[in-house]
Amino acid sequence: MLNDELALICPDPVIGIRRNGIITLFNPAAERMLGYSRDEVIGQLQVAKLYPSRESAREIKRLMYSDSKGIRGQIIGHNTHLLSKSGERIPIQLSASLVEQDGREVGSIGFFRDLTERLELERSLKLLTVTDNLTGLYNQRHFQTVLKREIGRSNRYKHPLSLICIDLDNFKSVNDSLGHIEGDLALRYVGDCIATLLRNSDYGFRYGGDEFMLLLPETPQQQAQNLTMRLIDHFSRHMPANLVQISREGKPVSLSIGIAQYREDESVSTFIKRTDLAMYQAKKSPGCLAVMAD
Helix, strand or coil, X not given: CCCXXXXXXXXXXXXXXXXXXXXXXXXXXXXXXXXXXXHHHCCCCEHHHHCCCHHHHHHHHHHHCCCCCCCCCEEEEEEEEEEXXXXXXXXXXXXXXXXXXXXXXXXXXXXXXXXXXXXXXXXXXXHHHHECCCCCCECHHHHHHHHXXXXXXHHHHCCCEEEEXXXXXXXXXXXXXXXXXXXXXXXXXXXXHHHHHCCCCXXXXXXXXXXXXXXXXXXXXXXXXXXXXXXXXXXXXXXXXXXXXXXXXXXXXXXXEEEEECCCCCCHHHHHHHHHHHHHHHHCXXXXXXXECC
């Protein structure tokens, strides 16, 4: 079996076990990852105790004796979890091999790679692909993905689904009077207002330019209207001073809002169009106003 000298210099956690599952090798990297000292585990702890469930431990054993993913007696690059001493689930990638002496199996050796940082990086990169970098809301591409998914759920379970379209009135005046930097700040302000009021189950999107979409699962149209009233109130009461000044000069910076509830088996494009038309109807009226679609 891999000796302690080699294990000490290995940068990844290494755990060796006897055939009965008792840990016989536990290198410093394993101590750091799992929070146990060598004295606590060597000769004392069954390796199965390091897995979140008996099923996880059994899966490792099954893979070790199977040749479905390679050579029998080896595991290469299997993703699973280990439990730290404190109970934290740690995502890891395992490569392991049976150890034999004189043709007889005496145990196994496993090399573990902590995937925590890699998975966090992957989540961050994925978030960047679906997020609008100015407002922090989701972007239009993600809107299409989520809308199709939620429409499918609404059709399947017959639950209400509402869509809200928001347009920032006189945004051009903000850019013309204050410049594009302040215009960007105005869009970010709208995004902040939306993020403040949405529930965890709701979705907020920057649809494009100065237009925003809110998708509210499990929400009938009347409840969606209640949210828009709170949004209008919040937007007006916390408006930055420069936007207030432009409004006083005759170009009111306000919100025009359209609301629609999904109709069973309605197409995605029709649902969006009904909401958009309601927003344009609201835009014909002065000040902040929300209109429910026909």
